[in-house]
Amino acid sequence: MALPIPPAAQTPASAFERLLTILNNLRENCPWDKKQTMETLRHLTIEETYELADAILENDQQEIKKELGDIMMHLVFYARIASEKGDFDIADVLNSVCEKLIHRHPHIYGDVNVNDEQDVKRNWEQLKLKEGNKSVLGGVPSSLPALVKASRIQEKARGVGFDWEDKSQVWEKVEEELQEFKDEFQVLNEASIDAEKAECEFGDLLFSLINYARFININPENALEKTNKKFIKRFQYLEQKAKENGKQLQDMTLAEMDVYWNEAKRV
Template sequence: MTTRQEQLEAFSKLLDIMDTLRAECPWDKKQTLASLRPLTLEEVYELSDALIKEDMEEISKELGDVLLHLVFYAKIGAEKGSFDIGEVINRLCEKLIFRHPHIYGEKRDLSELEVKENWEKLKLKEGNKSVLGGVSKAAPSLVKAYRIQEKVRGVGFEFASSKDAWEKVEEELQEFKEESDPSKKEMELGDVLFSLTNYARLEGLNPDTALERSNAKFIKRFQAMEHLAKERELTLSELTLPELDGLWEEVKKS
């Protein structure tokens, strides 16, 4: 591990490298806020994948890639005369201090829930017109649902227990089953997913992480099934559903 001084020197070195690349590298010189955006999203998803796998070496690598993008955006901001990395960091520090009065003001022992509730109240004091104003419009739907529910919990709009939340899931499932209009059925499915997300959250589970783990598990098993079929000189598309199910059960047991 590095010392605080070594960390500061490393960050300073990164800023120097960014200055040089922006001035001398043809590719880096061409980049804009818009051109970097899709690349940043890709890097964040790669970091997300490493986090789910809890691969510490990969997490370290992907954090570096994300940090590069943050420094790149700040460099472009400085070139436009809008902001620089120092302003970005100072603004962040001010916000963290303001939103943690129990640490930086009169020290108080608060529970995690009380801290989150206080956080939302302080955001409203900062000028946010709505508790939901901080929910990213660009976030994936499942992540957005989770964040919406977290935010409204901060002002007390919450089920009393996960049991009550599950009753809501069952209610929405029944409405989904009974709806025959295709356009309305889609809305009812959305209600099912939203209520199931709420139940998962109250149970201490992250539905996005859970679904991603299931995706990874399915991919692994299906690819194993493809490998098994190839070993037996079978073509998956030519097999019946019972035959496919048979292969699937084999790989599940292996």
């Protein structure tokens, strides 16, 4: 027997209630939804988050709306699973984040004065330490991709005043790390290298570049992903043109491929 379809809602509260109703119906009646656990949903949530990130970079508003809905559904699903075990429910989740936001914004809900966003960030980190965090860096998830993790580490250190004074100092550090990497890599000759040391120096160089990006308000993750997309677009143009001319990339010289590559830059 088919269940009645919850009608479309006109307010945020009623729309959220509609989602809860539908999710509960699915959990109780759909064979696939019945079997899901937090563990089985985890990788799907990660995938949806990356899809949202892609849509944001593409500035595709309709896709952003769709992916936000997918992630919202996942969050409600996790809360439903937890409620079945008596651990917490969606109201607990929402009230918990509301209480945290109130507590960590004493300049809005209290009598603390701030001058700018940096004061807000410093207060935030200090409050987290008072809440029981043993380290300012304790809130950085160990499973984050290394590039994102480096940014978060640097931002959190800055939140307690551990930072360079100006971008010229940071750029000097970039140049220092670049020279150390070049020295270790023996870039000007064919001598053998210590791969482990070279890897460490390269990591230091990347870390310093990420730090400089932060100082000039560039998100390194976004910057690199935009370059990835640009490379993919140009490479696929190269593949298309080679195919149109009856050629295989592996049979072409680099000079021949460069012709199409340079064309792709102008497309």
